Each structure stands twice: as structure tokens, then as C-alpha cells.
Amino acid sequence: MSDPGGTGGLRAEAAALDAADALRAKRAEFVLDDDTVYLDGNSLGALPRAVPARLADVVGREWGRLRVRSWSESGWWTAPERVGDRIGRLVGAAPGQTVVGDSTSVNVFKAVVAAVRMGWGTGGRARDEILVDAATFPTDGYIAASAARLTGCRIRTVPVGDLAAAAGPRTAVAVVNHVDYRTGRLHDLPALTAAVHATGARIVWDLCHSAGALTVGLDAHGVDLAVGCTYKYLNGGPGAPAFLYVRRDLQPRFDSPLPGWNSHADPFGMAPDHTPAGGAPRGRVGTPDILSLLALEAALDVWEDVDLAAVRAKSLALTDFFLRCAEAYVPAGRATSVTPAAHAERGSQVALKVARAETAARMAAELVRRGVVGDHRPPDLLRFGFTPLYTTFGEVERAARVLGDVLA
Ligand SMILES: Cc1ncc(COP(=O)(O)O)c(C=O)c1O
Numbered sequence: 427m428s429d430p431g432g433t434g435g436l437r438a439e440a441a442a443l444d445a446a447d448a449l450r451a452k453r454a455e456f457v458l459d460d461d462t463v464y465l466d467g468n469s470l471g472a473l474p475r476a477v478p479a480r481l482a483d484v485v486g487r488e489w490g491r492l493r494v495r496s497w498s499e500s501g502w503w504t505a506p507e508r509v510g511d512r513i514g515r516l517v518g519a520a521p522g523q524t525v526v527g528d529s530t531s532v533n534v535f536k537a538v539v540a541a542v543r544m545g546w547g548t549g550g551r552a553r554d555e556i557l558v559d560a561a562t563f564p565t566d567g568y569i570a571a572s573a574a575r576l577t578g579c580r581i582r583t584v585p586v587g588d589l590a591a592a593a594g595p596r597t598a599v600a601v602v603n604h605v606d607y608r609t610g611r612l613h614d615l616p617a618l619t620a621a622v623h624a625t626g627a628r629i630v631w632d633l634c635h636s637a638g639a640l641t642v643g644l645d646a647h648g649v650d651l652a653v654g655c656t657y658k659y660l661n662g663g664p665g666a667p668a669f670l671y672v673r674r675d676l677q678p679r680f681d682s683p684l685p686g687w688n689s690h691a692d693p694f695g696m697a698p699d700h701t702p703a704g705g706a707p708r709g710r711v712g713t714p715d716i717l718s719l720l721a722l723e724a725a726l727d728v729w730e731d732v733d734l735a736a737v738r739a740k741s742l743a744l745t746d747f748f749l750r751c752a753e754a755y756v757p758a759g760r761a762t763s764v765t766p767a768a769h770a771e772r773g774s775q776v777a778l779k780v781a782r783a784e785t786a787a788r789m790a791a792e793l794v795r796r797g798v799v800g801d802h803r804p805p806d807l808l809r810f811g812f813t814p815l816y817t818t819f820g821e822v823e824r825a826a827r828v829l830g831d832v833l834a
């Protein structure tokens with residue numbers, strides 16, 4: 427490929443874009459090193475600077491000195507709902523509908539089984555089909571298949587483009603990834619939610635690759651249930667607990683398949699029978715993972731003054747710029763983007779398909795060796811995630827230049 431802007435032109439453009447970046451001050455709130463271009467925040471977000479001191483306080487004072495008193499005095503018991511509401515703001519959910527805990531996989535299980543059970547109304551069990559996004563991250567498909575076995579449903583795997591047409595009177599629930607983890611394709615959440623609802627079915631959205639990267643609008647679009655992880659764009663840390671959203675009017679009908687004591691209306695009553703709590707706590711299971719949960723809470727402080735619209739605008743500018751730089755630097759025929767060019771169809775990552783699939787893993791490793799950390803998804807994708815809170819345009823230009831050298 428040619429070099430239309432020239433290296434110098436693209437570098438100057440990057441500098442101008444960085445100077446005009448409304449979010450540029452945010453980078454200083456993260457632990458990053460200028461030698462490495464970190465483009466893997468769609469796998470594990472970087473560490474917010476405020477987290478270590480907060481965790482030291484949780485361990486040293488709240489656990490070390492207050493011990494069991496911290497469940498009430500340090501707000502440990504109510505942390506799943508409190509942190510849930512903070513995530514809710516970032517995904518367009520009003521307070522009282524989002525709870526944090528467990529992994530995404532476990533929350534997919536709760537959401538899918540509960541959605542199927544919602545379809546077991548007076549009309550019997552006519553809705554016995556679970557639709558699954560054919561390109562889903564594997565865990566959702568595995569869990570949905572198990573949920574189907576447990577509830578007497580059958581699984582239909584459908585490309586997201588065909589999902590609206592595939593949903594019908596037998597559909598209990600559709601499980602869809604908002605952003606495809608491989609290609610970075612953003613699916614049309616409002617249209618698909620409306621299409622599935624028109625058939626009387628429910629929809630569960632997996633927001634792992636969209637929470638913290640773009641505006642989601644769960645309430646505005648009438649989404650039934652949603653799940654997502656917090657260790658990618660929300661920077662909650664390795665193994666940070668996931669979240670579960672249950673729309674307020676559906677909460678009384680949310681019959682959890684994992685009704686642990688934390689979801690009881692009166693957990694400390696220790697009653698032999700389960701009476702579900704009202705509201706978001708109904709999605710809880712057992713004792714929350716307090717250290718991870720409170721690390722996540724501290725990580726969320728970086729979002730306090732952030733406008734999601736600015737995040738989305740920068741995300742698109744970063745991915746646009748990366749695509750242009752890659753076009754200029756990568757020799758013709760060595761790699762092609764599988765990420766949609768249209769903004770409405772793009773999440774916050776770019777995936778390049780390398781011409782020689784067998785070299786992809788080696789190329790990703792070589793990029794890391796040269797200070798550009800993205801990742802490889804088999805068989806032939808190089809994946810680059812762009813975190814608007816800390817990725818700079820200068821880094822984008824550098825990453826594309828190194829990529830060009832590696833692929834040359
Ligand atoms: C779309 C999607 N869903 C789920 C997961 C993972 O789920 P869990 O948090 O259970 O590991 C990932 C990534 O790990 C993902 O990309």
C-alpha cells in the first residue's frame with residue numbers, strides 16, 4: 427500500500443489529535459508506561475492509579491482492624507448493588523436494576539434460565555427455543571446449551587443478521603453479544619431488541635465489549651436482561667466481578683436458578699425456604715468477592731466526570747485513525763480489516779486478518795516484543811483494542827508503524 431499521508435504527516439496529525447483530545451487528562455489516572463502501546467484493554471484494562479491505596483485500606487483497616495464489622499460499617503454487604511448502580515449509569519440503566527457479582531458466565535446462566543422461566547406463563551411451555559448468536563464468545567453458547575438442557579429447550583444458533591427473522595412464537599430468549607469479540611462488529615441493540623420483543627420473546631445482551639466503550643442505553647431501548655464483565659473497558663482488574671441487569675418491571679418475575687442466601691428477602695433470618703429479595707439484589711447468589719468488588723469500585727472513580735458520548739467519539743476517532751495508519755504502513759495484501767468501516771457497526775477494536783494464517787500468532791508475539799500489545803484470536807486475527815480513557819493518537823500511529831514493519 428502507499429503512504430499517502432507520509433510517516434511525518436500521520437505523526438503530525440496524531441500530535442494535533444492528541445492536543446485536541448477532550449479526554450487527554452484521563453491517561454494520567456492510569457498506570458501505563460510510555461515504552462509500551464497497550465492495545466489489549468478489550469481483554470484486561472489497565473490499572474487505575476487510585477486502586478492500590480484503596481485496596482490497601484480495605485485489607486489493612488476494613489479487614490485487618492474492623493474485621494466482621496465491615497459488613498455493615500464499611501458497606502460491604504450492600505456493595506453489589508452500590509457498585510451495580512455506578513455501572514448502571516455507564517450502560518444507561520437507572521438505579522436499582524444492576525447488581526455486581528460472579529462471572530459473566532454465571533450471570534449468563536441466571537439471565538437465560540430466568541428469561542425462559544418468564545415465558546412459562548399461563549400458556550404453558552410453548553416457548554421452548556433459545557436463540558444464540560452464532561459468533562458469540564464461546565462461554566455464552568456453552569452456558570445457553572446447558573440452560574436449554576435444564577429447561578427442556580432446544581438451542582438454535584443463528585447469525586446475528588438473521589436473528590430478527592429467526593425469532594418466532596416458540597422463541598423464549600435470544601442471547602446476543604453487543605460487540606463481536608473477534609471482528610469488533612457492533613450489533614444494532616435497539617432494532618434487535620424491538621424485533622425479538624415483537625415475537626413476545628426476551629433478549630439477553632452480553633455487554634462485555636461495549637460497557638465503558640460506547641453508549642448502550644439499556645433503559646431507553648427496553649432491554650430485558652444484560653450481563654457484562656468489568657475487567658475490560660471498566661478496568662476493574664483481573665477476575666473482577668461481572669454485572670447483571672434486570673429491567674425493573676421484570677424483577678418480580680425474575681426467578682433465579684441460583685437463589686443463594688444473598689438473594690433472600692431476609693438473608694439473616696436464615697429461614698429454611700427461599701423468599702426472593704425485591705429489586706436488583708434478587709440477582710445475587712452467595713457472599714460477594716469483596717476484595718475484587720471494592721477494587722472495581724475504586725476503579726470506577728475515573729468515570730465520575732466522564733461523558734460517555736465523548737468516550738464514543740474518541741473511540742471512533744482512534745479506530746478510524748488506526749485504520750488509516752494501517753492502510754498507509756502495512757504492505758499491500760499482508761492484512762485486511764474485518765472490522766466494519768461504518769461507525770454504526772463498529773465497537774472499540776480493530777481486527778486484522780493476516781494473509782498467512784499460520785503466522786498470526788507469531789506476528790502478535792513479535793508485536794509484543796516490539797512494544798505493541800494487542801492479541802491474537804485463532805486462526806488468523808490480530809486484534810487491537812482502543813481504550814478511549816488512556817489510548818493516545820500518537821500510540822495509534824506508532825502501533826500501526828510497528829505493525830507495518832512486522833508484516834513487511
Ligand atoms: C463476550 C464475552 N462474554 C463473556 C466473556 C467471559 O466471561 P467470564 O467473565 O465468565 O470469563 C468474555 C471474555 O472473556 C467475552 O468477551
Ligand SMILES: Nc1c(O)cccc1C(=O)C[C@H](N)C(=O)O
Nearest residue numbers: 468469470563607608634665803
Ligand atoms: N477473561 C479473560 C481471561 O480470564 C484471561 C484471558 C483473556 C480473557 C478475556 O477476556 C478474553 C476476551 N473476552 C476476548 O474477547 O477474547
